[in-house]
Amino acid sequence: MAIGGDSTLLRDGVVYLAAAVAIVPLFHRLKLGTVLGYLVAGMIIGPHLLGLVTDPEATLAFAEFGVVMLLFVIGLELRPKRLWDLRYDIFGLGSAQVLLCGFAITGALLLTTEFTWQAALVIGLALALSSTALDVQILRDQGKINTPLGTRIISIHLMQDLAIVPLLIVTTALSRTPTPDAPEGWEIVWKSFVAIGALVLAGRFLVTPLFRLIAQTGTREVFVIGALLMVVGSAFLMASFGLSMALGAFIAGVMLADSPYRHEVEADIDPFRGLLLGLFFMAVGMTLDLSIILSEPARILLYVIILLGVKFTVIAVLARLFGSNWRDSALTGVHLAQGGEFAFVVLTAAESGLLLASEASSLFAAAVTVSMALTPLMIAGVDRLAERESDDHDVDGPEKAENAPAILVGYGRFGQTVNQLLAARGIPVTLIDRKPGQIELSGRFGQKVYYGDGTRLDVLRIAGAEEARLLIYCNDGQQMTNETLAAVRRTFPNLKVLIRAFDRRHVIQLVNADCETVVREVHxxxxxxxxxxxxxxxxxxxxxxxxxxxxxxxxxxxxxxxxxxxxxxxxxxxxxxxxxxxxxxxxxxxxxxxxxxxxxxxxxx
Structure with a gap:
């Protein structure tokens, strides 16, 4: 069978795959993160360097479905009840972040540039949004997505996705060339409610029966098609109303989160999500026009400093005010400091409305891309500062521990008792805690405890989880969730896992967890x-x-x-x-x- 004469698509596919295989593992090995590897791979093969791929915009338009699938998978992990529990972070912290960062960047632009207040306001609000795709992928790579820190960051991202609707309304209202066919702001609002309501109703009354019917056929590929239909259909519905495709996929995921088919749908979607998301980051890297950066390096540097500096400061302070410790506040700030993919949409709309010149729009687009490229490095830097703080307290990481048959996470009063019983039987234990003060105090009594976050897969791997037989979570609070535990079990299937549950609610949350024992801490x-x-x-x-x-x-x-x-x-x-x-x-x-x-x-x- 002959293949068509136009082999451009196949050639581009080979280029993308070869670049990813050659560069991404290198960055992962250097502990710089896979996201930065994809971005650099895109820059190298893009039209501004080697020119192996000449149409990054077309690739970006297609690869945006990776972001859509990412939000769908996140929705699958957030049941409606849990989403309601996060309302404080979503609507409180998230709204404050968008407004305060937007107004702060607007003020900084008015002080340092000659933009009109209308242009500065639109740019400021656009830059207040962060990259959901970039940030969530980094959280996944680090095993933090289901930690309290990861949950808070995702809550803010959800509010940012909701904010795109009023932001487009503001941009349209301030436009200097409003078109007669442009929808009114209230029209966009009621359409938003209609689209969201339709998704909620469909998810509640149609989706589960549909998957039940598909499951009865016993045909695997039909189930995969049904999962893809769910994602693409929800994205299409929102896009037809001029709204965020990713938001539609997220709502569809939430509606399916209580379904018995949730895990199978997630398993079917995950390979597509990973491939398209990697392609998305490569396309973002290809759009980075190095000639613009080289022609106006001072202006782009100014925009990047304003963007990263203002957002990091505002978000870190807000996170602290909302109850995070200073370490997590700093990590929240650095995770959300970059610009996001929605900024490209708003900048295009501002350019069409004559609020922004084409050259300025390109400069801000370059600044957003540079900020995204710098984010993995900044996060790694903050993590190293945290490790240095631990070094200042003379504590070691688990890489210095000898492999033991048991790993115990959380060496407080609860963990000390468990360790005593294991030691009485002569079972060696690797002890891990994330509080330098607790580690110091234990050292005074002759007990070696290593610094680290035992919910992170990389920390467990370094501690010897691949050879260990027992993993015992004795840390207080509700740091362990079903999702985190599932990731641990997938990565280390040989481990028997025992968990200290915070209270009755925590026990109920962990009921479907694949672990040997759940113990209520005060029962x-x-x-x-x-x-x-x-x-x-x-x-x-x-x-x-x-x-x-x-x-x-x-x-x-x-x-x-x-x-x-x-x-x-x-x-x-x-x-x-x-x-x-x-x-x-x-x-x-x-x-x-x-x-x-x-x-x-x-x-x-």
Whole structure:
């Protein structure tokens, strides 16, 4: 069978693949990140250097579906309830970030350039948005996407994606050449609500039955086609209303997050996402016109400094005000300091509306691209500063640890007890904690603890997770999630994983997790305290044992109901209620006692 005479597409495909294979692994080996490798590969093969590919805009238009699929996968990981739990970060921190960064960049441009206030405002708001594709890929590479830091950063990105609609409305309103056919601002708003409402309804009532029908056929390729239809269809619906395709895919993903087919859909989409996202970064690198940078290096440097400096400062301060520590605040700032892909859309609209000259638009586009290229380096620099801070405290990283059969993450009071029991059996343990103060204190007592974030795959690999048999999470809070655990299990299938759960909610979240044991951190100690209280009230030992057994049975039954429904109020009738108890709420044959029967016992337990 003969192949058509035009082999340009095949040749370009070979160029893209060869450049990626040659350059990306090198950057990964140098620990500079795969994203920067894709950007540099695109610069090299693009029209401004070797000229092996001459039409980066066409590639970029196609590769934007990588961003669409990325947002779809993120949506799959955020169930509607979890999304509601993030409303504080999305609408509070996210809105503050967009507005304050936009106004701060506008002020900086008015002070340092001769732009009109209309042009400065549009540019400032456009540059306030960051690159979701770039940032999320970096978070994925570092294993941080499901950490509290990663969740907060993604929440801000979601608000930025929502902000593109009002931003386009502002750009249209300030345009000096409004076209008669241009839609009114309120028209765009109601269309947005219509499109989002249609996606929500389709996801709620159509998608799950559709996938159930496809699954019944037992045909794998049809399931893949259905997943792609879900992504492309949601993107097309939003694009037809002039809205963000990525936002539409994200909403579709959220609607599918509670579906039993979520994991299979994610597995089918992931290969396409990875390929198209890499192509997207290469296309961004190809658009970087080095001649513009060389002709106006001072202006571009000024724009890059304003962009990165203002956004980093504002975002870091905001993150601190919203409860992050200074380290995470700095990381949040550096992750979100770059310009984003939506800036290209807004700059084009501003140029069409005569708010911005073509040359200025090109300079800002170059500044955005440079900021994206610098982001992996800046993040690596901040990470190294954090490591240097650890070095200043005379702490070592897990690379200095000898491989042990067990890795314990979080060496606080809980972790110390677990380590004592393992040590009593002679089982060597590699101890990891991310608090230099705790590591120092442990060292004074002769215990070697290594500095690192044990939820990160690279840290676990360095600590010897590929050879270990046990991975024990004793860190406090809710740092471990289903998604993080799934990534750990995929990467290190040989490990048995034990997790300290923060509370009942955390247990419910981890119920589908593939781990050996989930332990509620205060449950057993609370039961012991309850036994001590009953003993102090002079309840006999046999009755105390019966009460404990009854309580444990009811608690297990209630937890099973909560897990099955996801509702904390499930099984409420199994609890004993508030004091005083109704007559029928006792423990059957176990008698209740009156207040007068309680005798104070001042002994400590």
């Amino acid at each position: 057993e100690s609370a039961v012991l305290m309850g036994r001590a209280a009953l003993k102090a009230a002079e309840v006999d030992e046999k009755t105390i044992d019966a009460i404990e057994a009854e309580y444990r049975e009811r608690d297990s039954e209630r937890l099973a109901l909560q897990v099955a429904s996801g509702d904390l109020r499930a099984g409420l009738d199994l609890t004993y209620g508030t004091y005083p108890l109704p007559a029928n709420e006792g423990l059957g044959e176990i008698p209740q006692i009156d207040d007068d029967d309680i005798v104070p016992d001042r002994s400590t337990v």
